[in-house]
Amino acid sequence: MTRILACIDNTNASPAVCDYAAWASLNFGLPLTLLNVVNHPPCMETQPGSLAHMLDSMTLDERRHERALKQGYLMLQNAQERAIADGVMKPELHQKNGELLCRLLEMENDMRWLVMGKHSSLYPLLNQLEKIIHALHKPILVTPTTFKAPRxxxxxxxxxxxxxxxxxxxxxxxxxxxxxxxxxxxxxxxxxxxxxxxxxxxxxxxxxxxxxxxxxxxxxxxxxxxxxxxxxxxxxxxxxxxxxxxxxxxxxxxxxxxxxxxxxxxxxxxxxxxxx
The missing domain is CATH 3.40.50.620 (HUPs)
Incomplete structure (x- = not known):
């Protein structure tokens, strides 16, 4: 099903992303999906004498990843409540592991517009946003940190x-x-x-x-x-x-x-x- 897809993260841009995505969803008459992507813990290289340290690091990374998943779901729930308050009926929540661009490419066929903030916790460097713009074949709405319904x-x-x-x-x-x-x-x-x-x-x-x-x-x-x-x-x-x-x-x-x-x-x- 064709939908508006909004990228939600822990930056101050996410409330405006949610509002602009809701605005697009209501004007298109299309469903809204709110997406949060959590990076996998980094891979560890095993070196002689470092097995115990590696296991400790893996445990710490796994705990951090689990915490990021829980925080991500809370962010999505907050965004869902905001979108409902904006007038959207039953926005869907999707949380995925991995790399943001890969997940977006997987969901591209069902995407009418992608809405994302100009600052991302996953892509702190703006040239990474440029990579997303180049890679996808759908319109991308890049939002500021505050919402104003376009006239x-x-x-x-x-x-x-x-x-x-x-x-x-x-x-x-x-x-x-x-x-x-x-x-x-x-x-x-x-x-x-x-x-x-x-x-x-x-x-x-x-x-x-x-x-x-x-x-x-x-x-x-x-x-x-x-x-x-x-x-x-x-x-x-x-x-x-x-x-x-x-x-x-x-x-x-x-x-x-x-x-x-x-x-x-x-x-x-x-x-x-x-x-x-």
């Missing part, structure tokens, strides 16, 4: 295949259809760019969407941030596998900086995904 969105449009597909998704997405949309291109105001942007905007207007188009000059990151701040836009939508300037910014060396500094949610769209 507007901005699609960073560069006329690439993936962002054009994103426009078509926005025209039909049940969860995003009521949000005011901004299509923003960071490029020179050439006749070709203006024509491409107007054509993309026409797709949304034909679907009855409230849409505004704009071309901005300057560096991609600064231009997008400035536009988002000026127009108080709640949600930024980005193609995850575009090879444009925007791609090199968002999924390049400065990705972690942007995810770390932004206070608003980011929705990454994989190229192969055709239905939001």
């Amino acid at each position: 507007s969105l901005m699609l960073a449009y560069d006329a690439s295949e993936v962002t054009h597909m994103g426009v078509e998704m926005l025209a039909t997405s049940p969860v995003l259809t009521n949000l005011a949309a901004h299509l923003v291109m960071v490029a020179a105001k050439t006749p070709k760019n203006l024509e491409q942007l107007d054509s993309a905007g026409a797709i949304l207007k034909a679907a009855g969407r409230d849409v505004r188009t704009a071309i901005c000059d300057g560096k991609v990151d600064l231009a997008l941030q400035a536009y988002q701040t000026e127009h108080n836009i709640d949600l930024l939508v980005m193609g995850a596998f575009s090879h444009s300037r925007a791609h090199r910014f968002w999924l390049g060396s400065t990705t972690s900086r942007m995810i770390r500094t932004t206070m608003r949610p980011l929705l990454f769209l994989p190229k192969s995904h055709l239905n939001m």
Whole structure:
């Protein structure tokens, strides 16, 4: 069954992850699954004279793992109560052992959206979040630490295949259809760019969407941030596998900086995904 999947851990991002996942679940009309993944205890190498120490370490690691499982289940129960308070009926709880990316890949076929915080206890380094974005083939909503129901969105449009597909998704997405949309291109105001942007905007207007188009000059990151701040836009939508300037910014060396500094949610769209 297709569902919204939310990653719950022991960071301060989890309450907002739960709220954004509940928001997506209710707007899609899809069930919500709350997932916690607990790492296995590290493997020990046996060395001469160290057997007793190894056994003691294994016992300690096993106790820590058992404690992590219990804490994880409590976190899931708290998240479940929060999601129910948000209006979700019977959110499911899943706790798994292992490595987060592997578990997500196993559950990918049943996933409509993945919702996760930008800070993770399993992946403290933000470039690991980038690995998840690259590996999965479903939209990934990366949340800040506080929840605000989105009323507007901005699609960073560069006329690439993936962002054009994103426009078509926005025209039909049940969860995003009521949000005011901004299509923003960071490029020179050439006749070709203006024509491409107007054509993309026409797709949304034909679907009855409230849409505004704009071309901005300057560096991609600064231009997008400035536009988002000026127009108080709640949600930024980005193609995850575009090879444009925007791609090199968002999924390049400065990705972690942007995810770390932004206070608003980011929705990454994989190229192969055709239905939001």
